[in-house]
Amino acid sequence: MAKLKLASYWAAACGGCDVAILDVHEKILDIAAAADIVFWPIATDFKYSDVEAMPDADIDVTLFHGAIRNSENEHLARLLRAKSKILVAFGSCAHIGGIPGLANLFSREDILKRVYLETPSTVNPEKITPDPRTAVPEGEITIPVFHDAVRPLNQVVEVDYYVPGCPPTPAQIWNVVQAIVSGQLPEKGSVVGASEKTQCDECTRKKQEKKISGFKRIATVQPDPDTCFLEQGFLCMGPVTRGGCDTRCQLSGVGCRGCYGPPPGVLDQGAKALSAITSVIESKEEADVQRIVDQIPDVLRSFNRFAIPASLITRKVL
């Protein structure tokens, strides 16, 4: 059998997804035995021009990490879509927008102003901000256009499969690789490398009935190491997050923040969190509920840590 052609690319990403692939350790040799890597910027020296020169649908599978933040990300998404038989949105950023998607709560102008003019470590007396085109004595040089908002991969091109996680666990990556190599991928459009249950279903912390009489912060109170975070009043996105990561955060002593995205059947993870978590507040008195909800610091970014660009509203609109 001919070897598979495999590509891995990062758009607006942190590189953690690529490192998670390398974290399969010596199994990377099995991957190399089954597949030729034809494009992988973190590990190989192929250029964009090499990808452009490939015939359409030449790559069997592209693992695409990172969100679509600028025109280069969008160009590579379209290019790799055309060159790949199977395009996988790999990791939270490509799947639902991820951490870069938090930028959708601010305008493009506010971000550029903060980064290039206002931060305490910035020295920029000429107040230079990035320009897509810059004339230099030798000609013109260009950088990508910074878009108004961040988009997950499927808002730009058709996506065949989704692998959730920030980053996906190496064990799940290995499961996905095996499914690819053996040709046993499920129906197109499926989430792979995760479970069909919620974090709570897979969590080993002691659970009773969830009744919250107040919220606490781990910055000021030490949680009990064995009991459900939410029952103790610490925020946990477990009820509204897909399982499959072996509850890594909860085992490390912090509540889930939702990187595996919404569980099956949930459209908007943040909205679901708002209804699920507020519905277990003990009091039914409106003023009391308000007082308790006010104890959650930063509701918007806590309930929508990874999924703003994939939510129903997708970005700040006012």
Place this chain on the structure above:
Amino acid sequence: MKRISIDPITRLEGHGKIEIFLDDDGRVANCYFQVPELRGFEKFVEGMPIEEVPRVVSRICGV
């Protein structure tokens, strides 16, 4: 003027490109290193509870 583009720079974390301009004798006349990416952590962590920041800024670089 001849131009050589190295795009992308590989085997490092993040995005970068280099534009090299050569003069008529084939010598390097000038060279530009460019970072074609920005996500804006400086803005979107503002006002976040301090205990949440480590789990957000760890996504600046995962390498």
